[in-house]
Amino acid sequence: MSEVAASHPPLETLLRDVKPNSGHLLKALHLVKEAYGYIPPESVPVVARKLGLTPAAVFGCISFYSELPTTPPPKVEVSWCSGPACRLSGGDEIRRIFEAVLGVPMEGATPDGRVGLHVAQCDGSCCAAPMVWINGRVHGPLTLADAVRIARGLRDGTFEVREEWGHGELR
Amino acid sequence: MASFAELQAAAREQWTAWVNPPRPQLRVGLTTCGKAAGALDTYAALNEAIVEQAAGVDLVRTACLGLCYSEPNVTVVFPDGTAVLHGPVRPANVPDLLQAIRGGRPLERLAVAALSGATTEIEPVDSLDIWKIQVRRLMERCGLQDPESIDHYLATGGYEGLVRALGMKAEEIIQETLDSGLWGRGGAAFPTGRKWDFLRTARGEPKFLVCNADEGDPGAFVNRTLMEGDPHGIIEGMIIAARATGAIRGYIYIRDEYPLDVYRMERAVEQARERGLLGENILGSGTSLDLVVVRGAGSYLCGEETGLISSIQDSRGMPRIRPPFPAQSGLFHKPTNVNNVESYANVPLILRHGVAWYREQGTQRNAGTKMFSLSGRLQRVCVVEVPFGFNTLELLNVAGGGPLPGHQFKGLQSGGPLGGLLPASEISIPLEPEPYRERDVLMGSGGLIALDDTNCIVDLCQWVEWFAEDESCSRCTTCRIGTQRLVEILRRFQSGEGRVSDLERIPLLADTLRWSNCVHGQAAPTAVRNALRYFREELLDHIQRKRCEAGVCRGLIRFEVSPAHARDREVEGAAAACPVDAFRQSEQGWRIDQAACIRCGVCHEVAHEGVRKLAAFPETLPAGTAATPPGQVAAAAGR
Numbered sequence: 133m134s135e136v137a138a139s140h141p142p143l144e145t146l147l148r149d150v151k152p153n154s155g156h157l158l159k160a161l162h163l164v165k166e167a168y169g170y171i172p173p174e175s176v177p178v179v180a181r182k183l184g185l186t187p188a189a190v191f192g193c194i195s196f197y198s199e200l201p202t203t204p205p206p207k208v209e210v211s212w213c214s215g216p217a218c219r220l221s222g223g224d225e226i227r228r229i230f231e232a233v234l235g236v237p238m239e240g241a242t243p244d245g246r247v248g249l250h251v252a253q254c255d256g257s258c259c260a261a262p263m264v265w266i267n268g269r270v271h272g273p274l275t276l277a278d279a280v281r282i283a284r285g286l287r288d289g290t291f292e293v294r295e296e297w298g299h300g301e302l303r
Numbered sequence: 304m305a306s307f308a309e310l311q312a313a314a315r316e317q318w319t320a321w322v323n324p325p326r327p328q329l330r331v332g333l334t335t336c337g338k339a340a341g342a343l344d345t346y347a348a349l350n351e352a353i354v355e356q357a358a359g360v361d362l363v364r365t366a367c368l369g370l371c372y373s374e375p376n377v378t379v380v381f382p383d384g385t386a387v388l389h390g391p392v393r394p395a396n397v398p399d400l401l402q403a404i405r406g407g408r409p410l411e412r413l414a415v416a417a418l419s420g421a422t423t424e425i426e427p428v429d430s431l432d433i434w435k436i437q438v439r440r441l442m443e444r445c446g447l448q449d450p451e452s453i454d455h456y457l458a459t460g461g462y463e464g465l466v467r468a469l470g471m472k473a474e475e476i477i478q479e480t481l482d483s484g485l486w487g488r489g490g491a492a493f494p495t496g497r498k499w500d501f502l503r504t505a506r507g508e509p510k511f512l513v514c515n516a517d518e519g520d521p522g523a524f525v526n527r528t529l530m531e532g533d534p535h536g537i538i539e540g541m542i543i544a545a546r547a548t549g550a551i552r553g554y555i556y557i558r559d560e561y562p563l564d565v566y567r568m569e570r571a572v573e574q575a576r577e578r579g580l581l582g583e584n585i586l587g588s589g590t591s592l593d594l595v596v597v598r599g600a601g602s603y604l605c606g607e608e609t610g611l612i613s614s615i616q617d618s619r620g621m622p623r624i625r626p627p628f629p630a631q632s633g634l635f636h637k638p639t640n641v642n643n644v645e646s647y648a649n650v651p652l653i654l655r656h657g658v659a660w661y662r663e664q665g666t667q668r669n670a671g672t673k674m675f676s677l678s679g680r681l682q683r684v685c686v687v688e689v690p691f692g693f694n695t696l697e698l699l700n701v702a703g704g705g706p707l708p709g710h711q712f713k714g715l716q717s718g719g720p721l722g723g724l725l726p727a728s729e730i731s732i733p734l735e736p737e738p739y740r741e742r743d744v745l746m747g748s749g750g751l752i753a754l755d756d757t758n759c760i761v762d763l764c765q766w767v768e769w770f771a772e773d774e775s776c777s778r779c780t781t782c783r784i785g786t787q788r789l790v791e792i793l794r795r796f797q798s799g800e801g802r803v804s805d806l807e808r809i810p811l812l813a814d815t816l817r818w819s820n821c822v823h824g825q826a827a828p829t830a831v832r833n834a835l836r837y838f839r840e841e842l843l844d845h846i847q848r849k850r851c852e853a854g855v856c857r858g859l860i861r862f863e864v865s866p867a868h869a870r871d872r873e874v875e876g877a878a879a880a881c882p883v884d885a886f887r888q889s890e891q892g893w894r895i896d897q898a899a900c901i902r903c904g905v906c907h908e909v910a911h912e913g914v915r916k917l918a919a920f921p922e923t924l925p926a927g928t929a930a931t932p933p934g935q936v937a938a939a940a941g942r
């Protein structure tokens with residue numbers, strides 16, 4: 133294993149409860165993603181062995197889903213809502229603004245790997261349409277001018293990114 | 304293990320303390336939509352202020368009442384049981400709110416309605432238009448209980464339907480489900496009781512249940528509202544289904560985009576297990592069921608039942624040809640029943656209240672109620688529950704608050720991207736599958752998205768086909784290539800390169816797509832087909848006049864600084880806002896470099912007077928006189 137292994141729980145420990153023929157693949161991949169932030173390609177053979185699958189089969193599954201990235205996530209991920217309510221109120225214009233200001237296309241990241249753009253699906257937060265999630269936190273409803281301001285702030289490093297709370301934290 | 308009566312008695316104590324708290328209680332609506340509106344910030348601000356001021360109030364969690372437009376919601380409950388819903392409550396409102404509560408009163412300025420108890424100044428919730436039209440059965444508890452407490456569910460009649468079912472034979476439960484008229488809410492509208500009977504009589508052990516909580520249709524969030532607001536209703540429905548079918552294991556497959564739902568459903572499963580309502584020999588009845596929550600990873604096709612099954616069993620979520628149907632060979636090649644979240648959630652109501660009660664609502668053909676999520680171009684984004692047969696337009700006007708000020712409805716997109724489009728002239732129809740089907744659209748699982756005069760039908764169709772293409776599993780060539788071709792054709796329309804012959808190509812493609820393996824490909828062209836039928840003029844405008852009257856399609860519009868305003872302050876602001884620095888300054892003032900412009904329209908938003916949105920192409924044909932296209936298109940084009 134490469135340097136990723138050093139700072140994270142070893143895969144064997146992480147995947148302790150994962151068993152073959154039990155429908156555990158998605159669970160295993162979520163465990164890996166949660167620990168590493170993405171699915172390191174080196175983890176694929178381990179997951180495959182645990183599940184009694186070939187690495188090719190596991191890789192085929194990973195590539196089927198849009199939320200299992202195989203490269204480290206950018207420090208700041210702008211997830212653009214591709215849903216209808218957002219689209220009908222200027223969502224596509226907002227996409228173009230982010231792409232133009234940051235100089236990267238969807239699913240790309242700035243050369244320093246700091247800010248990336250991701251196509252996301254509607255989760256029914258349409259009361260905030262049109263919007264984007266920045267590291268999980270909803271920003272919306274956005275005017276086009278808001279989008280320009282946020283995109284520039286992200287580009288220049290002046291936008292304060294606030295992480296969203298987890299679900300278990302409120303008790 | 305405690306008896307059911309003991310469980311209920313313990314639960315009622317908890318409930319009493321919830322509805323008549325010893326000291327004022329602040330319930331924050333914490334759901335995905337609430338979070339989007341900033342409920343976590345409100346929660347944090349309240350928490351801080353309460354600790355700091357030793358305010359003598361309790362801060363707790365509830366879910367969404369469906370009034371998403373008024374979130375973040377805070378319900379203030381006083382010891383006498385008076386509960387007042389407030390919203391939107393922002394962190395800045397916290398001092399005022401707490402001060403009012405200290406005075407023993409709600410904060411009138413932010414009060415939406417009184418949920419219980421009498422206050423003279425604040426109207427009761429059932430006097431709100433959006434409430435009056437509803438029949439809240441599935442949503443009865445949403446936003447009124449702590450969704451993470453099984454006791455609240457148990458204290459309010461929860462699991463009573465199960466107890467009755469456990470005293471019945473499988474056939475009797477199935478008969479009642481059939482008599483109720485319940486059909487699947489996931490889109491296909493197949494009778495639930497029949498499906499259960501397939502599983503009951505299927506050969507092969509063990510048998511499985513699957514709850515389809517993939518809710519992949521963008522703009523649909525009714526399943527989410529239930530999972531985040533009343534998760535035990537779904538679990539109870541699944542246990543009853545287990546009793547009726549002999550299934551012993553169930554999977555709840557939740558889409559990746561709903562982490563809060565994964566969390567709440569997992570907690571609910573744990574709590575039910577702790578109380579002996581899940582596991583071996585439930586309440587001594589001989590029925591056993593265990594449930595597993597599976598989280599998806601971002602794929603629309605995993606909502607299709609065979610795709611979902613593949614996804615659970617360690618492979619790509621690709622749908623396969625049916626038959627065999629899941630009841631014959633499903634999960635791990637064993638007999639399996641797949642139902643939608645809302646379908647399962649209806650079952651406890653039927654068993655608890657009986658068929659006659661259930662059929663009191665709805666129509667002869669479609670009994671009961673249905674949840675709908677309203678979004679798009681209307682005043683209020685919300686989730687409501689109405690009886691089948693309720694008028695669609697009335698729902699958009701009353702619950703949705705009607706079109707945005709100064710605009711008119713142009714149409715409706717229902718049933719997910721593949722469900723299709725209706726023009727405004729056709730939407731005064733009952734909310735039932737049949738009237739929709741007659742118009743070649745799908746009522747679907749509950750998403751209703753309003754369009755107005757600022758929306759372009761070609762752009763919406765392009766979005767639909769982009770979605771269909773992006774989410775196609777690519778197994779069938781018809782679907783993979785067919786959707787790509789539709790996107791290409793629609794993009795041509797949007798860039799002024801449309802061909803009249805394309806109008807004949809679309810029905811041809813739609814016809815080819817019908818031969819796809821699964822409904823994804825088959826239904827992919829629905830919206831485009833609807834557009835040809837209902838919005839032909841708008842398509843022809845794009846092709847022949849190269850006009851997008853709504854001003855959306857980027858290849859057909861351009862932005863120009865109005866010469867009279869070229870030196871205005873406002874235009875300077877627009878220039879500063881331009882994300883690609885396309886504004887050029889000269890002696891005459893500002894102008895826009897058209898080659899650099901990406902047509903995002905921020906300049907027009909900032910300087911409404913100073914920057915005008917114009918057609919990109921000169922007028923070649925007067926409006927409404929599009930040349931007659933060839934072939935079969937000719938007859939209809941004259942309309």
Ligand SMILES: Cc1cc2nc3c(=O)[nH]c(=O)nc-3n(C[C@H](O)[C@H](O)[C@H](O)COP(=O)(O)O)c2cc1C
Nearest residue numbers: 487488489515517518519606607608642643646822
């Ligand atoms: C492309 C596609 C996506 C689907 N997505 C969903 C979904 O997200 N949720 C759902 O309940 N059903 C969905 N369905 C329908 C399911 O295949 C299936 O009919 C349904 O889950 C059966 O449950 P019901 O009888 O309770 O409606 C989808 C179907 C297709 C073709």
Ligand code: FES
Nearest residue numbers: 213215217218254
């Ligand atoms: S369309 Fe963007 S949140 Fe629903």
